Amino acid sequence: MKIIRKSDRVSLRRRVEQGTEEQRKTVQTIIGDVKAQGDKAVLNYTERFDGVKIDQYKVSPQEFEEAYEALDGEFVEILQEAATNIRKFHEKQRPASWFDASEDGTILGQKITAIEAAGVYVPGGTAAYPSSVFMNVIPAQVAGVEKIVMVTPPGKDGKVPDGVLLAAHILGVEDVYKVGGAQAIAALAYGTESVPAVDKITGPGNVFVALAKREVFGDVDIDMIAGPSEIAILADDTALASEVAADLLSQAEHDARSSSVLVTTSQQLAEQVQQQVKDQLEELPRAEIARKSVEDYGMILLCETWGEAITTVNEIAPEHLEIVTDDPFQHLGKIKNAGAIFLGPYSSEPVGDYFAGPNHVLPTNGTARFSSPLNVDDFLKKSSVISYSSEALKKHGDKIARFARLEGLEAHAKAIDTRKERWK
Amino acid sequence: MKIIRKSDRVSLRRRVEQGTEEQRKTVQTIIGDVKAQGDKAVLNYTERFDGVKIDQYKVSPQEFEEAYEALDGEFVEILQEAATNIRKFHEKQRPASWFDASEDGTILGQKITAIEAAGVYVPGGTAAYPSSVFMNVIPAQVAGVEKIVMVTPPGKDGKVPDGVLLAAHILGVEDVYKVGGAQAIAALAYGTESVPAVDKITGPGNVFVALAKREVFGDVDIDMIAGPSEIAILADDTALASEVAADLLSQAEHDARSSSVLVTTSQQLAEQVQQQVKDQLEELPRAEIARKSVEDYGMILLCETWGEAITTVNEIAPEHLEIVTDDPFQHLGKIKNAGAIFLGPYSSEPVGDYFAGPNHVLPTNGTARFSSPLNVDDFLKKSSVISYSSEALKKHGDKIARFARLEGLEAHAKAIDTRKERWK
Incomplete structure (x- = not known):
């Protein structure tokens, strides 16, 4: 991990996958086919892309049951506790309709209504996360969305990971379909004989999913197009290098294009973290991914002044920001752009990924300048009222x-x- | 205007202009040129598309002064009163940061921050509306956006309409640039020597503006892509046909692709409104536009039951909805999808266009299923806080x-x- 003096102007590289013209055309064809032929097209594409022939792609009650039994009771409890925390946090986000009655008899107001149906895309393969189910579904449930439809690609065995089914089961989501890729997005946007059409689609996916979301945008709403994960840690010399390095690596292991950045005024911390990252990398099962991420997109930015450090963080507009100083709350008001802000030495970023309550679907790639974590408002809409x-x-x-x-x-x-x- | 019995299933036609592949390429070229050459490219395109050669495209204090003097004092007062009403309404939308402190010492919260810079596109020509300036700028100001940059295309004389400059002046907006089209969107998204780069761009425009907004989306945020205006009026036999017809026509005069729909259970009202529309059309200066709109996209939907009428309105998800019955508040809870809801006979839609306070930038083309009027939240973002x-x-x-x-x-x-x- 390189140490860079901030006075050398650093430009952070954009890492959102745009897709090729050819991929865009493929996605348009898939969407057209699903619109025209419904389930038939969905099942054909599933056979072609996921390599599995399925007749019935709605998850059955029996499959939920099997997933529940496959996981041990203690883990089920951890998941339930996490779901409770996440629900509690999101309930505080719920706004109320309001009105204002003038003496002349006029009433002006704002009516809040939940969207009717939401679709959640849960990625498959190694990135099949129960936490993604929680983070996308719970805000929609808290908003009052009546119909929640989940899609996730099947494995070669025609199955969906137990953890994902269990998470859906814990939340009471029954409409889960084994379909992924652009065909899943098309099914959600326009409906098929099996899949109900929704008004908004959230959740991350590969480049085909991202392109399909862009295509259907306007006919339905979508959440942001997510890029690879990021962390910036703003620390002074009260921070422990071992902890800072461990947190940087926890982002780096996600994806070779993840970005982990330390912003500090302490030369000593910079050097210690550099060494710690090197040492700790040796012990990681996903060392290859993490090393590439650190080499290509990792940085230690050494700033002259604390003011410069703050400005740097706001320029980066990181998805995750940790502030590790002895008075982190003092700096909160100066932070303009960050998806989630973790304060103090105990607020390690994974605390927010799973358990504390706030959402882990956060703006990446500098979009924290203008976007927010996924939240209850994303599943509500306003109507002005004029009488x-x-x-x-x-x-x-x-x-x-x-x-x-x-x-x-x-x-x-x-x-x-x-x-x-x-x-x- | 045709009367259609709702039991014949009616499908409402989508009317958003997607643009051609060729237009998309043109827009990409323009954006690339403005990114590379800044002001030089902006001024070249202005000469080519707007037919006017300008050296200095920032509006000068003298130009503001001239606009102010060109309009009479009484009108200035009406504008000021409207601005006050709009500001008052939007101030009620402002949310607060919050936090929750647990007994174990944990603090979870949500920090609200305004985006730093916003760009507003104000269309030119016959659609140059001072009200558009108010409706886009005031929510940003109330949110606390520090930098507001306005762009609007110059006429052949190199000038901007007085009303638009006056509206900007009333709001204290000083950064106004005479540039339109895709080149204006590119200048706002990436900045030039003259124009500061912004984080979010709002405001309607022609197909080139819409395509350019789609292209820069992700690097900056954009508001929705607006389609032609719409109104649905839900009325029973207590409604006056002359008023209903006048309100339908007030949308129809906007654009030949505007859509005006009456939804009613009253055969008598249906027939009277049909006649009134015909008669009133004769007296309109924009009769040609309004007639085409009414013929192509206007409808009187006659429903069997009031329940069917409500369902129909929710299916349409209109930009503007008027409820004209003797107890309009009773129906409010059943309305799921509408941009702005006008209750009772005095709430004629133009009341909301200019003066009452709520925003007139509203979701069109059925997107009220998942979108909201432009509002203060659109200029704020949230950061989760975890200690x-x-x-x-x-x-x-x-x-x-x-x-x-x-x-x-x-x-x-x-x-x-x-x-x-x-x-x-």
Whole structure:
């Protein structure tokens, strides 16, 4: 891991997979086929891409039962406790409808309504995470979404990992379909004989899933297109190098394109962390991935002043930010851009991945400048409410009509004028 | 305007302009040029597309002054009153950061931060609306966005309409640039020597603007891609046909692809409105546009039951919904999908376009199923805050590590385990 003096201007590389023109065309074809042929197309593509022939791709009650029995009781309890924590946190995000009643009889307000149906994509293979099920489904449930549909690609044996089914089961999600890739996104967006159409699709996936989400966007809503994971650690010389290094590596093991960055003013910490990363890498089962990530996208940024360190963090706009100093709360107000902020030495990033409660679906690739963690608001929408009174229209009608005429919209003005009949 | 019995299944046509492959390539070229050459490319494209050669495209204080003097004082007052109403409504949308402190010392929370810089696109020509300036800028200001940059295409005379400049002036927006089209979106997304780069771009535009917004999405955030305007009016036989017709036509005059729909259970109202639309059309200066809109996308849907009428409205998910009955509040809870809901006979839709306070930037084309009016939240983002305590980590650390190992992420587990040294 290189130590770089921040006065050398550092540019952080963008790492979102855009997909090729050919991949985009493939995805368009798949979507078209699923729209036209429904289940038949879905099952054909599953056979072609996942190498497994399935007749019935809705997960059966028996399959849920088997998953439940395959995992030991203690682990089931840990999952349940995590789900409770995550639900508790997200319940605090729930906004209320409100209204404001004026003395002239006018009522203005904002009505909050849950979207009717949400689709969750859970990736397959080695990245099949029960925690992803929790983080995508719980905010939708807390929002009040009535219909939640989950899709996840089957393995070669036609099965879905036990942990994923168990997580769905714990949350009471019954509509789980063994389908992945662009065909899964198309099925969610437009519906098939088996899969109900939804209004919004969330959850990460490979490049085909990302491209398919972009294609259906507009017909349904989507969450952000996620890039590889990131962490920035802002630390001074009160931080323990072994802990800082371990946390950097916990991001690096996700993906060879993950990015782990230490931002510090302490030369000593910089050097110690550099050594620790090297040593700890030796002991990791996913060392190959983590080493590539650290070499290609890892950095130790040594800043002259603490102010420069803060500015650097805001420029990076990291998905995860740890602040490891003896007074981390003092710096919170200066942090403008970060998906999740972990304060102090006990707030190791994995605490937030699984258990503490906040969502682990976070903005990557600098998008924390303008995006938020997945949250309850993502499954709600607002409607403005306007109940104008006779008195208010009498008082303000002419102004409104005049405004309309200035904008050249005579029919708008006339719609106001015609009401005048009522109080003549 | 045709009367259609709802039992004949009606499908509402999608009307969002997708753009051609050729237009998409043109837009990509423009964006590439502006990225590479900055102001030079901007001014070249302005000369080519807007037919005017400009040297200095930032609006000068003198130009603001001239706009102010060109409009009469009474109109300035109407604009100021509208701005006050809009600000008052949006101030009620502002959420607060919150945190939750557990007895074990853990603090979990959500920090709300405004995005740093926002760009507003204001369309030119006949669609140059001061109200658009208000509706896009005020939510950003209320959110606390520090830098607001406005772009709008110049006319052949190199000028921007007085009303637009006056609206910007009233709000204290000083960074206004005379540039439109894809080149304006590129300048906002990536910055030039003159135009500061922003984090989010809002505001409607033609197909080139829409395509450019799609292209830069991800590098910056964008608002929704707006389609033509819509209104649905849900009315029973207490509604006055003349008022209903006038309100339908106020949407129809916007654009030949606007859609105006009456949903009713009253045969009598249906027939009267049909006649009124015909009669009132004769008197409109924009009759040609309105007639085409009514013929192509207008409908009177006659439902058997009130329940069917409500279902129909939710299927349409209209941008604007008027409920004209003698007890409109009773139906509010059943409305799932609508951008803005206008209740009762005095709440003519233009009341909301200019003056009442709620935003007029609303989800079109059925996207009210999952989107909201432009609002203060659109200019804010959330960061999760996690301060785990020593006690909490001691209690839950092993569970978190076990969860990580089940997901195959050893470095995550080790990041927790390494903290154990602290309490050995």
